[in-house]
Amino acid sequence: MVEALNKRIEENADKMIQSLSEIVQIPSVYGEPQEGAPYGKESRRVLQYAMDLGKKLGFETVVNVDDKVCYIEYGTGSKLVGIFAHLDVVPEGKGWTYPPFGGEIHNHRVYGRGTVDNKGSFIASLYALYSIKELGLPLGDWRIRIVGGTNEEKGMDDMKYYVSKCGAPDAGFTPDGLFPMSFTERVINYYFMSYALTEAPTGSLKVVSLKGGNILNMVPDEAEAVLEAVDEAGAKKVAEATAKYCAENGKELTAEVDGKQIKIHSKGLCAHSCTPFNGKNAIVAILMFLAEQNLGGSMGRFLDFFKEKIGYTTDGSLMGMARADECGKLTFSLSKMEIDESMLKWVVNIRLPFTYKDEVTADWKAQVESVGIKIVDMDLHKSYRFPLDHPLITTLRTVYEELTGKDSTPSFEGGTYAQAVPNIVPFGSIFPGTPDLCHRPDECIEIDEYILDAKLFGNAMYALTQTDK
Structure with a gap:
């Protein structure tokens, strides 16, 4: 010194x-x-x-x-x-x-x-x-x-x-x-994926659009979805369901009804994607609400997958991918998502222990490809x-x-x-x-x-x- x-x-x-x-x-x-x-x-x-x-x-x-x-x-x-x-x-x-x-x-x-x-x-x-x-x-x-x-x-x-x-x-x-x-x-991997919405919803609600996330190494603190019900009464019921979901789950979703359409805004808390557990993912909050609405069709199947395999977790545990070594624990963060009536695009950031670097991509592919999700690009970092x-x-x-x-x-x-x-x-x-x-x-x-x-x-x-x- x-x-x-x-x-x-x-x-x-x-x-x-x-x-x-x-x-x-x-x-x-x-x-x-x-x-x-x-x-x-x-x-x-x-x-x-x-x-x-x-x-x-x-x-x-x-x-x-x-x-x-x-x-x-x-x-x-x-x-x-x-x-x-x-x-x-x-x-x-x-x-x-x-x-x-x-x-x-x-x-x-x-x-x-x-x-x-x-x-x-x-x-x-x-x-x-x-x-x-x-x-x-x-x-x-x-x-x-x-x-x-x-x-x-x-x-x-x-x-x-x-x-x-x-x-x-x-x-x-x-x-x-x-x-x-x-x-x-930890190794940093980004997976860029798409999922074709080829089958229309079978329920009384459909997703017109959803958008959230800008920077890939941040937990998104805002997201917005536009939904469409079969009629105005149905739209009001969705708004009521939104309020009930927030009260029961402690999330910040607001619903604005305009005729048959419902605009849902989600407010979360940004954090670095290396510590996603310090944030509140605004996209995930919308997806988990939608998973309760029985949409059916392609969108419904994606939401079922998301709820079962990811949900609000940030450690890969629901996917059987939780790992830890002297380099730390695996973390998972949904960074970005865009949905229209025909396509769902999303990006996830997985940070993983050094000793898991050779298996993680194969494990992730096995999870998503089994339900028709395509990995269109990958950014796999060295460590x-x-x-x-x-x-x-x-x-x-x-x-x-x-x-x-x-x-x-x-x-x-x-x-x-x-x-x-x-x-x-x-x-x-x-x-x-x-x-x-x-x-x-x-x-x-x-x-x-x-x-x-x-x-x-x-x-x-x-x-x-x-x-x-």
Whole structure:
């Protein structure tokens, strides 16, 4: 631990907080690709902010990698320590106390989308490197590079591109997970499916449309369905059934009747899809209500399948797919669904233990294909597992123990750039006992923890330059 570095980071704390407030005000949600902005104009704008800040802090090496990634570097050595954070964010969602893109300070916290995931860590890492530069700490044959990506929330195309162009670091970390660190991560699979609604409903109600979900790694907090009854009296009965279902099951569904049609709006609670049990899936609430309505036909069979095999569970247990190992437990999240009168399209996100990676797709196919659901595409991520005596792991553990005085036993959570960039692991930024507000309303970071983040990142990146590997 370098005490002079910790002191300098404290001296830079006000500037660090101001920069975080400013960068949070850029709503860097994925947008339509444009010339010079492959992930949308706001993603490109946040990239420019990061590069401008790097230049403002006096770094000579500030590089734009084809408007997808930027990096800011210090040192002249042949070996590279890389810190990989992302500057894109998920949509704000509903239920905020303070403006999601305000970067406001309340109760000694900075509020806003990205404060935790992951702009805060980028800014803290950059100021940690700035403090190393100010102090002139010797790096030997090493360089330190802070890398900012802009497509993490949409599949990590940015970092795959970066590695193809710039290569992998010799060592490093991504501050986009949990402290103390993760030596492995669950595998992340997305399954894109379709189901043809070839047989008309046999009951007195049909689904005209249903839509919910935007970002694939979020639990959808809103969904809406349009139903049609045989007559106005039937529509009113559906509205009454909706109210009864909510009262009995604690769900937030509202029904609006217009002649024979009923519009049902579902309100849930967004959460990161790695912890779907922390959210309330708005799509699932509608599907489970519809499963009670005896629709019949193709739609009825799908709803029967969904109720029997998935329901409100998030662990795969109803499908016989519940698994757990040292990498964690399997989680299941319905990310997106669109239904019209002829087709049902849906996307699920399954995060699974490392030792289940070779069987999960076959098991999932067996479940869905038996009822006529087609898998039209798959996004199957790779993962990794470092031995606990690896120098990267032992170095980061030592830094964490020295600075916090707490146990450094590694964890296994995350869905981070470490799955796309070799030779790195997640290191922070959420501390044990701190609520995980990623992708949730009122995302915020405690200022004291934010400063400690910077100290941990600074000491970690410097310690890695003092190792032989």
